[in-house]
Amino acid sequence: MRQSLQRDGSCGEIYDGGYDGKRSMGLRLYSRYQNSAGQRVRIVLNLKGIAYDYVPVSSLDREAWARINPQGLMPALEIGDRVVAQSLAIIELLEDLHPDPPVLPADPVLRAQVRAFAGLIAADLHPLNNNRVRRFLETDLAVPPDGVRRWYRHWVATALHSLEAMVADRVPPTRFAFTDAPTLAEACLVPQMDNARRFDCDLAPYPRLRAIDAACRGLDAFRRAAPENQPDFPSRPARDA
Numbered sequence: 001m002r003q004s005l006q007r008d009g010s011c012g013e014i015y016d017g018g019y020d021g022k023r024s025m026g027l028r029l030y031s032r033y034q035n036s037a038g039q040r041v042r043i044v045l046n047l048k049g050i051a052y053d054y055v056p057v058s059s060l061d062r063e064a065w066a067r068i069n070p071q072g073l074m075p076a077l078e079i080g081d082r083v084v085a086q087s088l089a090i091i092e093l094l095e096d097l098h099p100d101p102p103v104l105p106a107d108p109v110l111r112a113q114v115r116a117f118a119g120l121i122a123a124d125l126h127p128l129n130n131n132r133v134r135r136f137l138e139t140d141l142a143v144p145p146d147g148v149r150r151w152y153r154h155w156v157a158t159a160l161h162s163l164e165a166m167v168a169d170r171v172p173p174t175r176f177a178f179t180d181a182p183t184l185a186e187a188c189l190v191p192q193m194d195n196a197r198r199f200d201c202d203l204a205p206y207p208r209l210r211a212i213d214a215a216c217r218g219l220d221a222f223r224r225a226a227p228e229n230q231p232d233f234p235s236r237p238a239r240d241a
């Protein structure tokens with residue numbers, strides 16, 4: 001771990017991203033161990049072998065973080081003196097800067113299908129279930145914990161049902177969702193499966209998604225990106241996403 005001076009003069013914690021990457025571009029990823037959108041980016045950085053520094057947002061004070069990403073959501077990627085927010089925008093940037101190995105297939109239709117699968121998770125599912133939405137349900141709307149759990153599981157089941165249908169019987173069959181190598185689709189799926197397990201969602205109806213998830217978990221790039229392998233992973237993890 002290194003200490004670094006933040007823009008406001010305070011010290012934050014910076015960790016080497018842990019990948020013996022071939023190429024370092026002075027990238028700094030602001031994230032949190034259990035930040036599933038950040039986990040997507042960590043997976044892609046690892047798949048591409050890009051070295052980066054990891055800054056746990058919890059090590060920054062609120063004003064310093066607001067200056068880095070005014071929206072206040074994780075992740076954000078600092079590249080030189082510029083910052084890019086939103087996990088999918090960051091991943092597209094990494095793909096543009098380092099196309100090899102690709103996380104988007106060359107075939108335009110497959111490429112669009114991968115983006116559609118990722119979009120279903122990132123744009124349709126995750127915004128319904130993330131931390132601030134559950135907090136609002138619980139605190140502002142006084143929904144009891146059981147109601148919030150039902151809400152969470154309902155939207156997970158709705159999304160996983162569609163995702164399973166998108167990849168269940170593809171011809172020709174492939175090792176991963178759309179190709180024989182992991183893509184943006186798996187970078188979005190695996191963190192979502194982690195979230196679903198954390199909230200005891202029933203995954204039995206989704207055998208293809210479970211198989212893809214298991215194949216990814218055997219890969220170093222996914223293992224290194226997992227919440228439990230981040231430097232800020234606590235001894236008693238929180239139950240958020």
Ligand SMILES: N[C@@H](CCC(=O)N[C@@H](CS)C(=O)NCC(=O)O)C(=O)O
Nearest residue numbers: 035036037073074086087131132241
């Ligand atoms: N669409 C955003 C979602 C970002 C997001 O919701 N991040 C969550 C964690 S996964 C967050 O920062 N939550 C903080 C909070 O809710 O206070 C992306 O893909 O980057």
